[in-house]
Amino acid sequence: MWYLSRHRWFFVGAAILIFLGFVFVQLHYQKKIETYQLKVFRVIAQCSIDLVSSGYFQWTELKMAIEQNDKEFIEEAFKEIKSLDPYIKKIEILDQPPNFEEGYYHVESDGERIWVRFKIYDSMGEDMIPNKTALVEWDANRILNSIGASVRFKKGGKKTFWGLEYVSNKNDWFFVSFQGTIVGMILMMAFHVFFVNSVLKAHYETEGLERIVNIVGRKDHYTAIHSRNVSKIAVFLGEKMGLKRKDLKALEASGKLHDIGKIAVPEHILNKPGKLSNEEFEVIKRHPQIGADILREYPELSSIVSAVLYHHERIDGSGYPEGLKNDEIPLFARIIAVADVYDALTSDRPYRKSLKPEDAVNLMKEMPLDQKIVEILATHLSEIKNLKPST
């Protein structure tokens, strides 16, 4: 994944920040969640204890069975209790008096486990067996699990009701934080790829292209001004032809970069006042190919390579580098060709004076250019004149 390798430290830093963020949120809510879950636990446990107390240990038949040591009856009753409350671990009858005064039962704990001692009454709650106590042990942690609690009872934890002590299930929030970090990172990568792509594109479409044109301008002033003019004229023609915004952007870039290959042409040939020799012209003719080769290095500019490569092709096949004809020449290249020729004819050159726009258009009507595009140029000539402040 290229973005991970190229932006490694950015992602490591972001991952740590996101992780800390999740941990902070988790810690903040952990306490509230724990308090709530312990309340729920207490309600469930209280209900279970009350049920066992009023349903079984205030029941004349069971009291009598215990007094008479009717093991079969007692066992049946205990089985019934356990089937009603699966969180009960064991039930015993102790041969000792209840060691508490108030109420029907008493809850005890060693911090981790929970026992309840019950006085054994008749159904009216009046007659009690004085020398026997029922002892029921609940599996407190199973009750916690059943409500999906993020805490468990464990000795040495935080003190809470009934002498129970609890600790947080740290693994839980760590896991949530970890998962959160992964999700956060994926979202961020997606955002990052989108962001980088759009910024990169915007950069190439605006600043980047301007800088490239300026670099060309240092060596070849005419080409820099000419490229900006061609760009404006090409976009204007594209608008009149009803092209979409995306295509207009590509035309703008094509215009600015159509002669980029000229950076490989020696200065004395580019700015030669007189006529070029055949050899010199051959060197000039390489610039579309060189320009296309340069642009192929930039995936963001791949859509304009063909416009740059074929901007000197002519519809009768007399152009270069490949001698394409008519529709074989891509539309953008035909538009750039018209803008290019118009701007060149209406500009002062070392070897000739500029033509008036009207004369230039008349001349172009005789040239092997896409005449539909020349026609658009002719129709809107007054507006196009205003696009060229540099003539």
Ligand SMILES: [Fe+2]
């Ligand atoms: Fe050119």
